[in-house]
Amino acid sequence: MAQDDNGGTEITPAASSAVDHRPGDAGTAVIVQDAVENPGFPPHRARITDKDPRKQRRAERTIYTLFYLSIVGSIWAIAAYIAFPIESGKISDLRISTLAIGLGMTLALLAIGFGAVHWAKALMVDKEGIDIRHPVQGTDETRERAVEIFQEADAESGFGRRTLIRNSLIGALVAFPLPAIVLFRGLGPMNEDPVKLLSHTMWKKGMRLTRDPSGTPIRASDVTLGSVFHVIPEGLNDKEDALDQKAKAAVLLMRLEPKDLHPSPDRKSWAYDGIVAYSKICTHVGCPVALYEQQTHHLLCPCHQSQFDITHEARVIFGPANRPLPQLPIEVDADGYLVAQSDFHEPVGPSFWERH
Amino acid sequence: MTATTAAETTAKKRSFTAAASNYIDERTSISGVVKEFGRKIFPDHWSFLLGEIALYSFIVILITGTFLTFFFQASQAEVIYHGSWVPLKGIQMSAAMNSTLNISFDIRGGLLVRQIHHWAALLFVASIGLHMLRIFFTGAFRKPRELNWVIGFTLFVLAMAEGFTGYSLPDDLLSGNGLRIIDGLIKGIPVVGTWISFLLFGGEFPGTAIVGRLYTLHILLLPALVVAFIALHLVFVVVHKHTQYAGPGRTQQNVSGFPILPVYAAKAGGFFFIVFGVVALMASLFTINPIWLYGPYDPSPVSAGTQPDWYIGFADGMLRLIPPHWEFVWLDRTWSWNIIVPVLILVVFLVVVAIYPFVEAWVTGDKREHHILDRPRNQATRTAIGAAGVTFYGTMWAAASSDLIATHFKLTMEGVIHTLQFTLILGPIVAYFITKRICIALQKKDRSVALHGYESGRIVKLPGGEFIEVHEQLDEYERWRLVSYDTYQPLMLRPNSRGKITFVNRLRAGMSRWLFEDRLEPITKGEIESGHGHH
Numbered sequence: 001m002a003q004d005d006n007g008g009t010e011i012t013p014a015a016s017s018a019v020d021h022r023p024g025d026a027g028t029a030v031i032v033q034d035a036v037e038n039p040g041f042p043p044h045r046a047r048i049t050d051k052d053p054r055k056q057r058r059a060e061r062t063i064y065t066l067f068y069l070s071i072v073g074s075i076w077a078i079a080a081y082i083a084f085p086i087e088s089g090k091i092s093d094l095r096i097s098t099l100a101i102g103l104g105m106t107l108a109l110l111a112i113g114f115g116a117v118h119w120a121k122a123l124m125v126d127k128e129g130i131d132i133r134h135p136v137q138g139t140d141e142t143r144e145r146a147v148e149i150f151q152e153a154d155a156e157s158g159f160g161r162r163t164l165i166r167n168s169l170i171g172a173l174v175a176f177p178l179p180a181i182v183l184f185r186g187l188g189p190m191n192e193d194p195v196k197l198l199s200h201t202m203w204k205k206g207m208r209l210t211r212d213p214s215g216t217p218i219r220a221s222d223v224t225l226g227s228v229f230h231v232i233p234e235g236l237n238d239k240e241d242a243l244d245q246k247a248k249a250a251v252l253l254m255r256l257e258p259k260d261l262h263p264s265p266d267r268k269s270w271a272y273d274g275i276v277a278y279s280k281i282c283t284h285v286g287c288p289v290a291l292y293e294q295q296t297h298h299l300l301c302p303c304h305q306s307q308f309d310i311t312h313e314a315r316v317i318f319g320p321a322n323r324p325l326p327q328l329p330i331e332v333d334a335d336g337y338l339v340a341q342s343d344f345h346e347p348v349g350p351s352f353w354e355r356h
Numbered sequence: 357m358t359a360t361t362a363a364e365t366t367a368k369k370r371s372f373t374a375a376a377s378n379y380i381d382e383r384t385s386i387s388g389v390v391k392e393f394g395r396k397i398f399p400d401h402w403s404f405l406l407g408e409i410a411l412y413s414f415i416v417i418l419i420t421g422t423f424l425t426f427f428f429q430a431s432q433a434e435v436i437y438h439g440s441w442v443p444l445k446g447i448q449m450s451a452a453m454n455s456t457l458n459i460s461f462d463i464r465g466g467l468l469v470r471q472i473h474h475w476a477a478l479l480f481v482a483s484i485g486l487h488m489l490r491i492f493f494t495g496a497f498r499k500p501r502e503l504n505w506v507i508g509f510t511l512f513v514l515a516m517a518e519g520f521t522g523y524s525l526p527d528d529l530l531s532g533n534g535l536r537i538i539d540g541l542i543k544g545i546p547v548v549g550t551w552i553s554f555l556l557f558g559g560e561f562p563g564t565a566i567v568g569r570l571y572t573l574h575i576l577l578l579p580a581l582v583v584a585f586i587a588l589h590l591v592f593v594v595v596h597k598h599t600q601y602a603g604p605g606r607t608q609q610n611v612s613g614f615p616i617l618p619v620y621a622a623k624a625g626g627f628f629f630i631v632f633g634v635v636a637l638m639a640s641l642f643t644i645n646p647i648w649l650y651g652p653y654d655p656s657p658v659s660a661g662t663q664p665d666w667y668i669g670f671a672d673g674m675l676r677l678i679p680p681h682w683e684f685v686w687l688d689r690t691w692s693w694n695i696i697v698p699v700l701i702l703v704v705f706l707v708v709v710a711i712y713p714f715v716e717a718w719v720t721g722d723k724r725e726h727h728i729l730d731r732p733r734n735q736a737t738r739t740a741i742g743a744a745g746v747t748f749y750g751t752m753w754a755a756a757s758s759d760l761i762a763t764h765f766k767l768t769m770e771g772v773i774h775t776l777q778f779t780l781i782l783g784p785i786v787a788y789f790i791t792k793r794i795c796i797a798l799q800k801k802d803r804s805v806a807l808h809g810y811e812s813g814r815i816v817k818l819p820g821g822e823f824i825e826v827h828e829q830l831d832e833y834e835r836w837r838l839v840s841y842d843t844y845q846p847l848m849l850r851p852n853s854r855g856k857i858t859f860v861n862r863l864r865a866g867m868s869r870w871l872f873e874d875r876l877e878p879i880t881k882g883e884i885e886s887g888h889g890h891h
């Protein structure tokens with residue numbers, strides 16, 4: 001560390017200071033021969049509090065008043081803690097308590113802050129000082145000695161000479177953290193394969209489509225033209241890992257005029273009387289695609305504005321997503337309830353490397 | 357005290373403070389530290405406070421965060437909410453959400469502390485960002501401070517990581533959605549993405565492990581790193597001594613300002629309380645992150661128009677700016693360019709920020725130490741590069757609110773996105789040229805003021821009947837501020853010893869020309885003297 005000569009001494013005009021003493025190559029810097037000279041420090045100007053004793057006393061009064069005010073603020077905050085209960089559960093009570101305690105603390109803090117700064121600015125001696133800078137690097141002597149020490153250490157240990165020892169040590173040092181990295185495999189369950197998990201959902205043949213979150217089944221006749229249902233598979237709420245399953249299996253159900261739908265030949269039977277079901281999980285990075293525009297039959301993902309056209313098998317018409325939302329093939333069971341024909345025919349949600 | 361020995365007599369004369377100091381020094385040798393640092397000089401300027409704000413908001417975060425840990429439960433075990441907030445009574449949620457609600461509704465002052473913590477975190481990242489801009493535009497990153505720039509940059513990244521992990525802890529609807537986006541992003545990374553996501557979440561998303569894991573990062577690993585890097589950062593500030601703006605008497609070999617004891621300590625200490633007080637005021641007046649309105653995480657519902665914390669905006673916005681269908685299957689694998697490209701852009705942007713000091717040092721070849729700060733106008737190209745960077749960042753950030761912009765100004769979503777895509781590419785270029793022109797114009801103005809004085813606004817009639825405006829000369833102190841700065845010449849391309857011009861040299865010369873082609877010659881003493889002669 002560079003040490004300070006002259007630490008905090010008073011300023012003297014630096015006559016020769018315009019000359020650049022910095023060591024080192026100036027590179028492409030322009031060195032001006034006839035450079036303007038540094039005029040040195042301007043004369044010190046006294047503050048009003050230095051000249052006028054009345055102003056000085058006033059500053060003093062302001063400062064200690066602020067510090068006393070801070071104490072008032074602290075007491076106020078404590079009193080507010082006691083005086084304003086929040087246990088009623090009413091949001092208005094909570095607001096009052098938060099505000100009252102908070103304002104007390106604010107006063108306590110700001111008054112200390114402003115008081116201290118004002119003290120420094122108005123009353124403390126305001127003569128500026130200078131420290132002299134030295135190059136950050138050590139002195140030549142220090143640097144030489146440092147090199148010498150390394151050389152001595154090398155000679156004494158034979159680090160450079162005994163290459164076999166050195167290299168085997170480096171090898172060992174590279175290898176020893178590897179087990180720690182392997183241990184991190186345990187972050188995920190051992191007997192599971194993520195690719196398999198991502199490739200299917202809990203939907204299967206005959207499983208009823210039910211309302212999210214109540215879990216009541218939906219009759220085809222409930223789904224009126226233009227309506228949208230947020231759907232979960234039957235029995236999802238009883239699952240141990242309900243959230244994990246829901247994160248893949250959530251579905252949007254809507255009814256359009258059958259003539260508005262343009263299914264490809266192999267998907268003709270996936271809808272029921274204009275009722276279609278699509279995965280609700282965005283194929284971009286997985287937000288729920290929850291906004292349905294009735295007139296245009298577009299689904300909008302609120303996260304990054306991908307838009308999917310339901311009339312054309314949920315193809316992407318705008319935004320960063322690439323793939324259409326996967327469609328869930330549906331039919332009606334004997335009791336008139338909507339059920340799945342099968343699981344989705346492809347993985348739902350965001351893309352992943354192994355997907356194809 | 358009747359019987360006293362000689363030693364006690366001297367001791368008795370001492371005050372309590374002296375005795376205590378003596379006690380401590382005899383056991384710590386602390387007097388050396390006081391001697392070394394007590395009168396150390398710190399220069400004064402408002403822009404030097406930005407880093408202080410960052411430091412102080414971090415201390416506020418540590419204090420309030422510790423309080424919060426006493427109540428928060430980092431567990432995703434399902435519980436039924438029985439707290440005071442009626443609308444959520446009887447609802448199933450994770451213990452994390454439950455305990456966060458309890459902090460807000462059932463612990464007096466808990467909501468206040470939570471809000472101080474959150475506001476301070478927002479301020480922490482913001483002040484680091486502004487501090488970095490100050491460092492950049494004034495050239496404070498030049499030798500010997502390049503490494504400290506990198507340390508500061510690391511702190512910026514760590515601060516964002518702290519912010520994001522903290523945002524995810526309450527396990528409310530918004531934080532869960534944020535995690536879902538992260539999960540989707542990770543899955544899009546080639547080769548390792550699927551497995552990283554699987555390991556991070558301990559199985560499938562959302563799983564039951566992530567909150568606990570992020571909690572460990574948030575309160576243990578990341579803060580330890582932040583503290584370590586802040587310590588290192590400050591050690592270097594002491595080693596280098598603080599930079600100063602050009603001014604009369606100030607040189608590359610001195611630093612002028614106020615000593616730590618007492619003035620700087622009072623100002624900086626006071627400023628800590630001001631920062632803390634302002635954050636407390638914001639927390640008392642403005643609700644932040646009202647999780648009780650969002651409800652617990654559920655993968656199905658989402659509300660439109662919700663925003664991430666501000667510092668994540670640039671990443672979220674970049675995702676939105678990718679056009680459709682940037683993804684294909686090749687070699688039986690999915691290549692999600694709609695994820696890879698934005699991630700790469702962000703990484704490259706951050707890397708450029710991190711290495712800029714080294715690039716500039718290489719181009720100028722200047723090996724001297726720089727302790728006097730540049731005025732941004734005097735380094736026109738650097739300032740223009742900075743303006744371009746700010747525009748680029750700002751566009752990404754604005755894109756994160758594309759839906760709000762569209763609804764608020766009654767525009768189409770597509771129109772807003774297309775405009776921003778356009779701005780992302782053209783905006784920085786335009787900003788670059790405009791900034792550069794402005795800087796050079798300001799340089800010209802400075803030059804003319806230094807040489808010919810400024811217009812005093814006083815009109816006088818000459819004996820010949822002609823009117824002139826009187827130019828007032830600057831005094832030498834004011835003039836010094838205008839004329840003392842470093843300039844560089846473009847590098848001349850010369851063949852090396854073997855008569856070859858290498859590619860690296862060509863590159864360096866090219867960059868040097870780009871950086872320093874447009875410049876004004878520095879003012880000389882002779883010019884000033886003859887300048888006076890003209891009047």
Ligand code: FES
Nearest residue numbers: 282284285301304
């Ligand atoms: S998650 Fe739907 S657009 Fe990004």
